[in-house]
Amino acid sequence: MSDIFLAALVSGAFAGFAVDVSLYPIDTLKTRLQSPKGFLASGGFTGIYRGLGSVAIGSAPGAALFFTVYETSKFYTPDNSLGHMMSASFGEIAACLVRVPTENVKTRMQINSSNSSLSKTVKQILKGEGVRNMYNGFGITLMREIPFAFIQFPIYERMKLLVSTYQSEPASPIQSAICGSFGGAIAAAVTTPLDVVKTRLMVGEDIQGVKYTSVGDTVKRIVRDEGRMTLLNGIQPRIMWISIGGFVFFGAYEACKGIVGNVVGSRKREGI
Ligand SMILES: *[C@@H]1O[C@H](CO)[C@@H](O)[C@H](O)[C@H]1NC(C)=O
Ligand SMILES: *[C@@H]1O[C@H](CO)[C@@H](O)[C@H](O)[C@H]1NC(C)=O
Numbered sequence: 001m002s003d004i005f006l007a008a009l010v011s012g013a014f015a016g017f018a019v020d021v022s023l024y025p026i027d028t029l030k031t032r033l034q035s036p037k038g039f040l041a042s043g044g045f046t047g048i049y050r051g052l053g054s055v056a057i058g059s060a061p062g063a064a065l066f067f068t069v070y071e072t073s074k075f076y077t078p079d080n081s082l083g084h085m086m087s088a089s090f091g092e093i094a095a096c097l098v099r100v101p102t103e104n105v106k107t108r109m110q111i112n113s114s115n116s117s118l119s120k121t122v123k124q125i126l127k128g129e130g131v132r133n134m135y136n137g138f139g140i141t142l143m144r145e146i147p148f149a150f151i152q153f154p155i156y157e158r159m160k161l162l163v164s165t166y167q168s169e170p171a172s173p174i175q176s177a178i179c180g181s182f183g184g185a186i187a188a189a190v191t192t193p194l195d196v197v198k199t200r201l202m203v204g205e206d207i208q209g210v211k212y213t214s215v216g217d218t219v220k221r222i223v224r225d226e227g228r229m230t231l232l233n234g235i236q237p238r239i240m241w242i243s244i245g246g247f248v249f250f251g252a253y254e255a256c257k258g259i260v261g262n263v264v265g266s267r268k269r270e271g272i
Contacts, residue, residue: 005071009064011256016063018252019245020055024048026241028110033234034199035111036207042111051109053118058102066095067253081154088149093142100141101134107202137201140215144194148187155183156250173254180250181243188242193231195238196222 025048032042043050073087108121116124125133159179163171171179197218205211206225212218222230 005068007257007260009068010260011253012067013060013064014256015249015252016066017056017060019249020059021052022248023241023245024052024055026237026244030234030237030241031107031110031199033237034196036200036203036205037111041113043113046113047115050112050115051106051118051121054102054105054109054121058098062095062099062102065098066091069094081158084153084157085150088153089146092145092149096138096141096145100136100138103141104134104136104202107199111203136204137198140194140198140201143215144191144198147194148191151187151190152180152183152246155186156180159183171254173251173258176254177247177249177251181247184246185239185243188239189235192233192235192238193219196231196233199234 028043028048028050029039029045032039032044035042070087070091073090074083077083077086104125105118105121108125109116109118112121125136156176156179159182160171160176163175163179197215200206200218200222201212201215206221212221219231222228
């Protein structure tokens with residue numbers, strides 16, 4: 001395993017976990033704002049850590065997968081915006097294999113106002129069509145994540161390049177964190193409608209208990225029954241958690257990469 005590969009893996013996993021756990025309550029409020037039942041009936045401000053266990057399990061492996069695939073693809077794709085976008089998309093596809101099942105469990109627990117447990121929720125999801133149910137919303141998650149990456153990563157890489165050109169040395173972890181945060185805020189705002197549809201598909205049914213059958217069906221019914229502004233539900237907490245999250249994530253990622261890189265480097269120098 002190459003050093004950059006190892007550094008990306010450890011850093012991505014660490015950074016992803018730090019963000020997902022620390023900002024979980026904001027994510028819960030966002031999901032409840034998007035719930036078919038509405039904010040209060042989904043739990044309001046109570047039990048804001050419901051479903052945290054599920055996210056904690058998927059977070060580190062998901063982020064590690066993303067960054068290993070992202071950094072590896074960067075070797076094989078052109079070193080420009082298009083190349084970075086392609087690499088980020090490959091990273092997302094890999095990460096979603098882990099993240100979508102944990103997101104399904106998380107979403108149901110966040111909007112369930114009765115105190116349901118992780119194992120009960122998993123059983124409930126498996127009861128329907130079995131394991132396939134765990135992948136509810138896989139398509140829409142990719143449809144959200146890929147445009148997200150197409151917006152965030154080029155802004156992140158471009159801003160970092162501007163900073164390093166301007167000061168004639170690489171961007172510091174704090175500067176990288178600000179670049180990541182800024183890219184994330186813009187990407188979060190633009191992709192909110194896709195996020196609302198994803199939440200609905202993972203919840204599975206509307207307030208009358210009628211199943212959502214596809215992305216098109218979900219969009220049509222939201223616009224018809226609740227008005228098109230519903231597609232922007234949760235936009236404020238979404239921008240907030242992703243911009244804070246982007247700051248923590250990219251800051252932790254760059255700092256951690258530096259530390260892991262130094263450790264590996266010093267071991268090399270010492271000939272270990
Ligand atoms: C929720 O469930 C957990 C574990 O089943 C229990 O420890 C906790 O006291 C419960 N909380 C409420 C408010 O019912
Ligand atoms: C909430 O959790 C309870 C207990 O596990 C379960 O019976 C109920 O169906 C859940 N409700 C929803 C909307 O998932």
